[in-house]
Amino acid sequence: MKKAIIISCFGWYAERLIYIEEVLKGKGFSVEIYNSDFSHFKKNRVVKSNNCNYVHVPSYKKNLSLARLYSHVVFSYKLLQILKDKQPDFVYALVPPNSVAKACAAYKKKYRNTFLVYDIIDMCYTQRLINDKESNIVRLDRYESNSIKYYINYIYKI
Secondary structure (H helix, E strand, O other): OEEEEEEEOOOOHHHHHHHHHHHHHHOOEEEEEEEEOEEOOOOEEOOOOOOEEEEOOOOOOOOOOHHHHHHHHHHHHHHHHHHHHHOOOEEEEEEOOHHHHHHHHHHHHHOOOOEEEEEEOOOOHHHOOOOEOOOOEOOOOOOOHHHHHHHHHHHHHO
16 A cells, blocks of 8 residues: 655644545555644644644744744654655655755655655745646645645646
């Protein structure tokens, strides 16, 4: 069975990842989801739920701080180790943080047959591209399940 790993430093399971997981399972993948165990929004440890795996990271108090950057680097380093151990065929990573993108790129460099998707969740509206097939960038306007499922199917066909 093909293996997929979905990565999010900030959670997003109920809002986004559940739909991605559903589509990948429908395509025959076994799916594992990895989240940080620290809530970026509430600044406390998350209550573990769902079928997610939680990566322990240092906490931080302010969004603009070296402690936050350090927490993200720790998450990304541990994530790279997980990717090397699990060797998935498909990686779906929500970025930022940019260190997650760097870890996934390092994995992809070594395991070239891995299908890697970056879901950029923090882009300003004016920076998004709409279905630009030459650069393989698609725009996801909403977090609605049908919209996410459509774009996951679109991306997988590229």
